[in-house]
Amino acid sequence: MTHVTASTLAPDLRPGGVAAWVRGRPVVVAVVAIVIMVISVVLGVGLGSVQIGPTETVGVILWRTLGLRAGLDWAPATEAIIWDLRLPRVLTSMVIGAGLAVAGATFQGLLRNPLADPYVLGTASGAALGAAVAVLIPIQIAFLQFGLLHGLAFAGALLAAYVVFRLGGSGGPGGLTRLLLTGYAVGSVLAALLTMAMYVSGADLRQIFSFLLGGLAGASWPRLAIAAPLIVGACTLMILRSPVLDGLLLGDQAAGHLGIDVRRERGILLALASLATAAGVAISGLIGFVGLVVPHFVRLVVGPAARRVLPISAILGAALLTAADLVARLVGDVPVGVVMALLGAPFFLFLLHRTRSSYEL
Amino acid sequence: MSPDPRRRVVALFFALSLALVACSTPGASSPAPASPGPGSGAASPSAVAPPIPSAATFPVTLTDDEGTTVELAAEPQRIVSLTPATTEILFEIGAGDRVVATDDGSDYPAAAVDLPDVASFSAVDVEQVVSLDPDLVVAGGLGFTPADAITQLRSLDIPVLVVYAPSVDGVYKDIELLGTATGTSDAALEVTADMRAEIDAISNAVAESGTPPRVFYEIGYDDTTGAIYAPADDSFVAEMVTLAGGEAITTGDPNTYEIALEKLIERDPEVIVLGVNPFYEPTPEAVAARAGWSVMTALVNDDVRTVNDIEINRPGPRLPVGLRNLAETIRPDVTLPPAP
Numbered sequence: 001m002t003h004v005t006a007s008t009l010a011p012d013l014r015p016g017g018v019a020a021w022v023r024g025r026p027v028v029v030a031v032v033a034i035v036i037m038v039i040s041v042v043l044g045v046g047l048g049s050v051q052i053g054p055t056e057t058v059g060v061i062l063w064r065t066l067g068l069r070a071g072l073d074w075a076p077a078t079e080a081i082i083w084d085l086r087l088p089r090v091l092t093s094m095v096i097g098a099g100l101a102v103a104g105a106t107f108q109g110l111l112r113n114p115l116a117d118p119y120v121l122g123t124a125s126g127a128a129l130g131a132a133v134a135v136l137i138p139i140q141i142a143f144l145q146f147g148l149l150h151g152l153a154f155a156g157a158l159l160a161a162y163v164v165f166r167l168g169g170s171g172g173p174g175g176l177t178r179l180l181l182t183g184y185a186v187g188s189v190l191a192a193l194l195t196m197a198m199y200v201s202g203a204d205l206r207q208i209f210s211f212l213l214g215g216l217a218g219a220s221w222p223r224l225a226i227a228a229p230l231i232v233g234a235c236t237l238m239i240l241r242s243p244v245l246d247g248l249l250l251g252d253q254a255a256g257h258l259g260i261d262v263r264r265e266r267g268i269l270l271a272l273a274s275l276a277t278a279a280g281v282a283i284s285g286l287i288g289f290v291g292l293v294v295p296h297f298v299r300l301v302v303g304p305a306a307r308r309v310l311p312i313s314a315i316l317g318a319a320l321l322t323a324a325d326l327v328a329r330l331v332g333d334v335p336v337g338v339v340m341a342l343l344g345a346p347f348f349l350f351l352l353h354r355t356r357s358s359y360e361l
Numbered sequence: 362m363s364p365d366p367r368r369r370v371v372a373l374f375f376a377l378s379l380a381l382v383a384c385s386t387p388g389a390s391s392p393a394p395a396s397p398g399p400g401s402g403a404a405s406p407s408a409v410a411p412p413i414p415s416a417a418t419f420p421v422t423l424t425d426d427e428g429t430t431v432e433l434a435a436e437p438q439r440i441v442s443l444t445p446a447t448t449e450i451l452f453e454i455g456a457g458d459r460v461v462a463t464d465d466g467s468d469y470p471a472a473a474v475d476l477p478d479v480a481s482f483s484a485v486d487v488e489q490v491v492s493l494d495p496d497l498v499v500a501g502g503l504g505f506t507p508a509d510a511i512t513q514l515r516s517l518d519i520p521v522l523v524v525y526a527p528s529v530d531g532v533y534k535d536i537e538l539l540g541t542a543t544g545t546s547d548a549a550l551e552v553t554a555d556m557r558a559e560i561d562a563i564s565n566a567v568a569e570s571g572t573p574p575r576v577f578y579e580i581g582y583d584d585t586t587g588a589i590y591a592p593a594d595d596s597f598v599a600e601m602v603t604l605a606g607g608e609a610i611t612t613g614d615p616n617t618y619e620i621a622l623e624k625l626i627e628r629d630p631e632v633i634v635l636g637v638n639p640f641y642e643p644t645p646e647a648v649a650a651r652a653g654w655s656v657m658t659a660l661v662n663d664d665v666r667t668v669n670d671i672e673i674n675r676p677g678p679r680l681p682v683g684l685r686n687l688a689e690t691i692r693p694d695v696t697l698p699p700a701p
Contacts, residue, residue: 050492077494080517085488147508202593202616207504210483217484218509220516333484 022301026308029301033312037094037319044090044326050081057082084221092219092227093325093336094318096280097290099231101317103273104291105298105309106238109245110269111176118277118291121183121270122160125190127281130156131211132197135204146223149211150282157278160190165270213335214285216325227279234276235314241269242306249306289340290317290324293348300355320344418544426502426535427523436544437497437520441490443480444501447524448473449677450536451499453552456543461493469671469679485510491517497542501525526676528600533557536678552678555701559681560604562698563688567606570695576607577630577659580618580670581641582651591620598636601673601680605687606695607632622653632691633659636670643667666690 022029046057059072060082103118111120119125130152137148168182169175198208238245244265247255252262280287294317295309302308324340331339420434441462442448448467451460457472464480467473479489487510490498498514500506502525514521522542526532533553540549567573578598581590592598594615602609610628612620635643645665648654659665668690672683688697 048488049486050488075494077492080491081488084517085491085513149508200616202618204504207508210507217487217507218512220513332481333486 023303026302026312029298029308030312030315033315033319037315037322040319040322040326041090041094044093044322045082045086047326048081048086048329052078052082061087088221088224089216089219089325090322092224092283093216093322095224095228095231096216096284096287097317097319097321098314099235099276099280099317100287100291100321101294101313102235102238102310103276105295105306105313106245106269106273107291108295109249109306109309110266110273111180112249113176113180114296115292116180117288118273118280119187119286119288120180121164121274122187122190123157123274123277123281124286125187125194126160127153127157127278128208128212128286129190129194129197130154130159131285132194132201132208135207136197136201146226149207150223153211153285154278154282157281158274160186161270161274161278165267211285214287214337215328215333215335216284217333218283223283227283230279231276234272234279238269238272238276239310239314241265241272242310245269245306245310249304286337287321287340288337289344290321293344294320297348297351300351418541418546421541423522423538423542425522425538426525426531429523431520431522431542433497433520433542435496437495437542439493439495439497440543441479441493441495441498442467442473443485443499443506444524445469446526446675446677447499447501447535447539449675449679450539451543453678454536454540454543454545454549456539456545459543461495462490480506487513490514491519495519497522499524499539499542526597527595528597529560529604529680532676532680535676556678556681559701560684563681563684564604564606566697567688567692567695570692573603573606573608574631574691575610575628575658576602576605576632576634576691577610577625577628578602578634578636579643579648580636582643582648587622587651589620589622589625590618591625593618597676598674601684601687602634602691605684605691607691626653626656630657630659631662631664633657633665634687634690635665635667636674637667638670638674641670 056074060079062068064083100118107116107120131149134148134152164183164186168179247258247260255262295313298309298312325336328334328336328339419436423431438459440460443464445466448463452470462477462479465478479486498521500521500523502523511521524535526535536553537549540546578592592611594611599609599611648665668686672679673687
């Protein structure tokens with residue numbers, strides 16, 4: 001353990017310095033996060049493997065949203081690239097990034113475990129097994145661009161979370177460890193079944209594998225139209241319940257004294273977080289990192305209060321996934337989770353290292 | 362999450378390389394495209410006449426290898442080919458000058474190499490495809506072209522034909538399908554007639570002389586784990602081995618690409634064929650050095666030989682070349698009919 005003195009710290013993280021000032025002003029942090037998000041979105045729509053000038057890009061968006069032609073003209077392909085490929089992809093990455101970050105923050109708070117992520121209740125294995133089963137069933141169903149894969153991934157994620165919740169004692173008093181371990185055990189069984197499914201899948205292995213890697217290449221308007229209400233709705237309800245989450249963070253007994261129905265509230269929050277996760281996973285596959293790290297990142301900056309952590313996590317999660325997906329696209333469709341971990345983890349380590357105060361959930 | 366992710370990646374690699382050709386359960390099989398008419402084959406001179414697309418063939422409604430109905434309003438002038446095999450087919454049937462982009466694996470013919478690459482082994486750059494404004498995209502089935510990319514292109518009203526051949530007959534069918542799709546039916550029928558004639562001539566020649574030896578066609582080998590990758594039952598490679606006058610040793614299951622060393626020793630191959638491609642370059646010396654392999658008849662008699670895997674494994678117009686090489690490798694004793 002290295003002895004850290006105040007002089008070795010960056011000035012802005014000294015007590016009484018910028019860090020403390022920021023901590024007292026979450027609105028400033030939120031505004032900075034929104035600016036980062038807007039920049040990510042503008043770059044995300046403006047850049048891609050095909051070069052399209054900013055005038056044409058803005059022209060297409062004005063035309064499709066407001067019907068303004070503004071004397072500009074462009075090829076139909078340009079319009080399709082901006083409006084049907086880039087825009088739904090950027091919006092989908094925002095929605096899923098926000099959903100995973102808020103779900104991660106909620107799981108971490110509820111389970112009082114810093115290593116909890118959106119997949120802690122077996123959602124990931126459930127979704128992956130659902131997707132694998134869909135790939136193995138030789139039936140092609142398509143409804144509004146939703147295939148069997150999306151449906152079974154969504155159902156698998158929710159089912160896994162439900163089974164864990166029921167077997168794990170519903171997260172009742174003192175049941176946190178039990179819930180976590182149940183999640184681990186059920187996840188292991190599902191992962192074993194997934195491995196089995198992959199082993200027998202033969203040439204279909206590729207499809208299952210790309211689901212496991214996760215990515216936003218499949219984004220489209222119809223898919224966004226179904227997933228966005230689920231994710232945005234669940235996130236809004238979680239953010240509205242963040243005072244309850246703050247109460248639960250004090251411990252079951254203290255929360256009970258505050259008049260919180262611990263069992264019921266925990267159930268509701270777990271359900272909402274699982275719903276947001278499942279809806280995201282069904283469209284984008286398993287995307288890691290954002291749900292685990294963004295909430296911690298926000299806590300390091302604004303402190304542990306869920307009332308601040310949840311909304312700011314939503315904005316930052318949206319910004320991070322959009323920016324990472326842009327890099328992933330420009331590099332040549334590498335898995336977005338790889339980009340996030342490679343660029344985000346060192347920055348997170350830096351912040352963790354520079355933070356003076358001991359960090360608690 | 363999995364016990365050993367590395368193994369899974371290795372298995373994935375081989376599954377990927379097999380994706381185009383291996384298929385035991387073809388889905389809704391498409392009917393053979395309607396024969397466009399007279400004058401194909403027999404009477405026509407060997408010099409290939411330039412294909413004359415007849416105006417009557419468009420608009421045309423086709424059923425691709427996934428059973429999807431695809432409508433083409435006019436003869437496609439800007440074609441994007443997303444698999445190496447379909448690129449070869451399009452050039453062979455005389456539609457090559459209308460191909461505007463391919464995938465990065467399309468390495469034949471030479472004219473296709475310089476075309477822009479809009480797809481890699483793992484992904485399709487949908488933006489690039491759209492920007493080329495194609496009126497026909499030819500994609501690979503069984504996940505070779507990601508399903509999401511196909512959905513996106515079709516949602517933008519770009520016609521996508523999904524093509525994969527589970528067998529040699531499937532290759533003929535695909536060539537004729539692409540002939541109908543590109544208005545080059547006559548040339549396509551000529552190509553398949555020539556292919557059929559040569560493949561039949563070779564397989565008849567080897568079938569008429571002697572008993573077929575037991576042949577193990579090695580698709581891959583993992584030096585660290587000792588995993589052996591072999592043709593699955595009913596797979597494309599197994600069919601080629603059979604046509605080339607061998608008794609193919611397969612994994613025993615249509616969906617398994619790995620064979621245990623014990624099982625391979627029990628089947629005792631008389632000839633081992635090493636399929637060489639840019640990703641896998643084994644040598645007979647390396648095989649001889651593998652622990653436990655020396656008991657097999659093929660190693661005792663020094664009958665381990667390499668062959669160009671691409672021409673055998675790629676479901677395109679070069680199959681007769683591949684089959685000839687394979688037959689010469691498996692049955693060096695048989696004199697094959699001369700190449701046309």
